[in-house]
Amino acid sequence: MTACWLELPDDALFGVHNLPYGVFTTPDEPSRRRIGVAIGDYVLDAGAAAHATQALREVAAPLSAPALNPLLAAGRPVWTQVRAALIAWLTDADHRPAVEPCLLPRQDVALHLPFEVGDYVDFYSSEHHATNLGRLFRPGSEPLTPNWKHLPIGYHGRSGTVVVSGTPVIRPRGQRKAPDQDAPGFGPSRRLDIEAEVGFVVGAASPLGVPVPLDAFADHVFGVCLVNDWSARDLQAWEYVPLGPFLGKSFATSLAPWVVPLDALDHARTAPPARDVAPLPYLDDREDAEPWGLDLDLEVRLNGTVVSRPPFAGMYWTPAQQLAHMTVNGAGLRPGDLYASGTVSGPEHGTEGSLIELAWNGERPLNLPDGSTRTFLEDGDEVTVSATAPGPHGTRIGLGEVTGRVRPAGSAPLAPH
Structure with a gap:
């Protein structure tokens, strides 16, 4: 079983095999909405992580958007690519120095509607x-x-x-x-x-x-x-x-x-x-x-x-x-x-x-x-x-x-x- 370097408990509902997407703001920047990925008790700032790891440059813009819609529009090949990168960032210790500063305690962020609803x-x-x-x-x-x-x-x-x-x-x-x-x-x-x-x-x-x-x-x-x-x-x-x-x-x-x-x-x-x-x-x-x-x-x-x-x-x-x-x-x-x-x-x-x-x-x-x-x-x-x-x-x-x-x-x- 792939292990996260955060050393999450086995019963963590937001473990590395889940990685749900959301949109959040922080108290110091309440008007700046960012895409986040839940991992354990943290939220990973996905756009910041993409820039910090210098990976996924072609999808850094969708991950840095204020809602999930650009990522949704990108289609399944990109969804698969992004998910593989997220798992690698959170399980390969070599990525830890770049990715760990992009983690925020989930209790400290405000969560918003994750995407603009069409129909x-x-x-x-x-x-x-x-x-x-x-x-x-x-x-x-x-x-x-x-x-x-x-x-x-x-x-x-x-x-x-x-x-x-x-x-x-x-x-x-x-x-x-x-x-x-x-x-x-x-x-x-x-x-x-x-x-x-x-x-x-x-x-x-x-x-x-x-x-x-x-x-x-x-x-x-x-x-x-x-x-x-x-x-x-x-x-x-x-x-x-x-x-x-x-x-x-x-x-x-x-x-x-x-x-x-x-x-x-x-x-x-x-x-x-x-x-x-x-x-x-x-x-x-x-x-x-x-x-x-x-x-x-x-x-x-x-x-x-x-x-x-x-x-x-x-x-x-x-x-x-x-x-x-x-x-x-x-x-x-x-x-x-x-x-x-x-x-x-x-x-x-x-x-x-x-x-x-x-x-x-x-x-x-x-x-x-x-x-x-x-x-x-x-x-x-x-x-x-x-x-x-x-x-x-x-x-x-x-x-x-x-x-x-x-x-x-x-x-x-x-x-x-």
Whole structure:
């Protein structure tokens, strides 16, 4: 196993086999954003390291950019080259004198949105989540819609309200109508919820009119990050017929500050669940030697208490299928596009990725250690989603975490991150 000269513990989630990318600032230069790579409890200033080692001169400019987008646009050969250099810098003691001064304690830096988000698409790819919501919203009928096992259902979200972890979430206002009301009213959402998801960050572009096939997934997707797609269930329920999510979703989507490169997840690849409906050819991965299922273990904490552990390995549609479907009509990709898996939910209670499932639409409130209960989020509540994945030699790698605290409706506007 390759060792880092930092002498990290074996259980370090940000070890040399992970090396996630982010963007940071320091207290002495709060307006200067830099690309950083997490290693142990440190952040490596990637641009400074490239200059200090006098290596990778051809990509020193993308590594010195204030966001990941230039690196995303560079494509897989450059991603592979940069990753190999990072590993060499952190494992070859000959590089230590040049690289060590480029390390900063992670606790001393501020983390920002790692890339400028282009388009944002959110899918609905957990059979367990879709079945649970179908049973809640359409009792007495088939929980899955007729198209669900034929295509990855999704919607286009609002990229301008994707915010970095730690950004407060202001309770949204909008129209809502209870079943016993004759007309809708207006006000703050009373059923504010979370959705624990995994996001996929697009790097290399694709031309308009040219679909991206399943086997080109790794050529276009740079890496993976955690997502919390906050949801106002009462606003959503009233507005979503017939066009789908709108204001119930578009007020905030929280993103983890770290993007784990796809190459770090080789040991997390796994077969997706068996499918009882044959996909159409452009979605059919049944003969692939290594389909793009991923064995990721998520954890959801509400005010510090673990309330759920959703398993990503059970997702019905893989990210490669999602990308293929998203582009099959000829839609082009741009560096910085983001698409999310949809809520990750498992088959057992305690593995659901949303409160509407965990509390079963308010019928079985969650009991918290302070004696309070929750069906949906209250002002002041803080939600954190974290995740780990298998690494080499029985290790685990981390995806970091995405956190948000709910502020009352009408709170002061948020500063951009």
